[in-house]
Amino acid sequence: MDIKRRTRNLYTKYGTSCPFQLAKMFHITVLILDLPGGIKGYCQRVFRRKFIVINRNAPEDEQRFICAHELGHTLLHRGMNHYFITRETYFAVGRYENQANEFAVKLLTCAEPMEHGEPLEWYLRRCGIPPEMDKFYF
Template sequence: MDIKRRARNLYQKYQTSCPFTIAKKLGITTMYLDLPDGVKGYQDRVLRRKIIVINQNIPEEEQRFVCAHELAHFRLHKDFSHYFITRHTRFPLGLYENQADEFATYLLTASEERGIDEPTEWFLARCGIPTEMSRYVM
């Protein structure tokens, strides 16, 4: 699975790297709720409707990354549910979470050019991406 290509294709199709705009164009409802500490967001399907729920208590910049991450689950892991995987299988969730982080990083950097001598941390900060995602920036 070429995650970088899939993120770039989505950017090119909608001419934006804004995950909120893309989610809206894909018919995905975005909701902001007061979620427990440690829960930044999740995605779900309710009666065939796709929903991204984001913790309203985290900073806006982080909400943007969370939205891109949850959008990635819809695009990359269509037939998988976090709850089903943890309760009924022995699949490692880390793989799916890493793929979603990678997709979100590529999507949010799709419209930005990295400066020749720009440090990775600065580039990620400028794009609103947590610095721990630096492993995905080439």
């Protein structure tokens, strides 16, 4: 799966790398709600309608990254459900999380060129990438 090419194609076709706008174009409803504790967000499909739910208590930049991450799940892992995978299969959930993280990083950076001489860390922060996600840029 070539995630970099997939995100570039999305950006080229739709003219945006904003996960909220792309979700709207794909008819995915984004809800920002109060979620318990460590839940940052999740995606769900109910009666053929797709939803991305984001924790209202997360900072705005983080909400953007969470939306991109969940959009990655929606577009890359159709028909997969985290709870089903962990309870009913022997699949490695980490693999799907890594792919969604890579999708989010590549999507959020594809519209912003790196300035000449700009350190990678500054570039990624400017694009809204959390520090722990830097490894998914490569």
